[in-house]
Amino acid sequence: MRTSAHPQRDRYADIVLVERTPLRRTLGAAGAGVCAGAVIQYLCDPDRGRTRRARVRDKAAHATHKVYNGVAVLSSDLPKRGRGAVAGARHRLRARSAVDDRILYERVRAELGRYVSHPHAVEVHVDGGVVTLTGDVLSAEQQRARRAVRRVPGVRRVDLRWRAHDDAGDTPGLQGTSRPRRPVPELLQQRWSPSARLFVACCAALAWGLTGRLPRPLSWAARTACTVLALRAATNLSLRRLTGISSGRRAIDLQDAISIAVSPETLWRLVSDYRRYSEIMPDVLEVRLLGDGRSHWVIAGPAGTCVRFDAVETRREENREIAWKTPEGQLFAHAGALRLTPEGEGRTRVQVQMAYNPAVGAIGHAVAKLLGVDPVHKLREDLMRLKTFAESEKAAVQPAVTHA
Known part of the structure; x- marks a missing residue:
């Protein structure tokens, strides 16, 4: 029987372990109780509980539909890719078997399009599995193209008779800019x-x-x-868009549209005057026009802060579209476009597309949604405010109709 050299220390350790275990359980139970109470209070609020429960049901139904659709797409994609992988492996194993020259010609042409910037300048001749390449090609592309053609199933030998050029020069077939679309894993x-x-x-x-x-x-x-x-x-989402690192202005894409009972010309005078945005949207505190399509914006940020940024118009088509973006180096990097589409009978469809890069990319966007700052919901609210403001302003300036 093994005895401990420090019985007092071992006894003390056992006492500490016994005391810590109930404490952890108590803290865990208390935390679970607090979370359950917060959820019950949120859902059973006398004033807004019914609306919140309906929203939770809608989101749960939406999530269920997305899961079902994802499972359906996966159940269709997985077997097909499995059969494709098996067919590709079998095809590689039978690569040395005879292949019709016409089929082999199409395979080589398709492969050249991935590795040669001017495939129309290369002529392909196939005879019994021997591929002869003539024409013109750039020197920087010929070795990679030769290896790609050599790997085509059914090719027995590659005979290079083309003319390699260091640059396009005066060669007719190599004129113009083009970039081959190489296969990406x-x-x-x-x-x-x-x-x-x-x-x-x-x-x-x-x-x-x-x-x-x-x-x-x-x-x-x-x-x-x-x-x-x-x-x-x-x-x-790519890691750049997920983390917001080196993703420029595009990490999150937003899009929404609304129909407004105002003509495009009348609505254009409203949306093209940025100074009136502070009347429509409470979060827009100030807009200053700097000239040449540039403007300076001050909007209300989280926790009572102010967010300042500059915007530059990239496209303006009267009564139809405005596009903008922030210059390089702005903290709130984004780009967007607002389009007006006539719907007839004095109605206009307003469509807004935005791409922005929040802090920590898509992860920051998800955290903002959990904290109740949902940009999608915010965009919808702004469009509803625009609709209310435009239609009420139209009703205010419309002359009253009198009946005899």
Whole structure:
């Protein structure tokens, strides 16, 4: 039987462990009770509880529909990609088998379009699996194009007879600017397929489970990487747009539209005068016109702060469209466009598209929504205010109709 050299210390440690366990359980139960009470108070408020419960039901139904649609798309995409992968592997294994010259010609032409900037300047001749390339090509592209054509299934040999040029010069076939669209691996693309998102999410979950055996600094780093991959797979947004780093003005896209019972000409005089925006939207505190399509805006920010930024018009079409963007270096980087479309009978459809880059990208956008600052809801409110203001102003200036 093994005895401890410090029985008093071991007894003290057991007492501390016994005391800590009930304390943690008590704190956990108290936190759960506070959260449950807050949820009940939020949903059962006498004044706004009914509206909040209806909103929760609508959002739950919307989320359920999105899940069903995602499962349906995944169930269709996964088997097809699986069959495609099997067919591609079988095709590679039978690469040395005879292929019709006409089919092989089309394969080579398609592959050249991915690696050569001027594929129309290259002539392809196929005879019994031997591919002969003639014409003109740039020197910087010929080796990569030759390797790509050599990998085409069914090609036995590649005979290069084209003329390589260091630059376009006076060669007719190499004139004009063009850029070949090289194949991009699935995980390096901006948008992932449903199967790739499922695969990455499963790998992230598996890697998270295996990090428990690693030392603490390594486990933290690995779990952070797993979290980033899981968010990338769940949102299907690139890391630039997800984090807001080097994403310019486009991290979040917003779009909404509304129909207003005002003619396009009348509505244009209202929306094209930025100084009147402070009358329509309470968050717009001040707008100063700087000339040459530039303006300075002061809007109300969170926690009583003021957000200042400059905007520059990039396009203006009378009675139809205004587009703008913020100059480089602005804290609130964004770009947008407002379009007016006549609907007949004195009505106009107003469509607003915006792209902006909040702090921490899409993650910051999600946190703002959790805190009740939803930009989508805010845009909808602003459009409703514009509709109310424009229609009430039209009614105020419209002469009264008298009946005899």
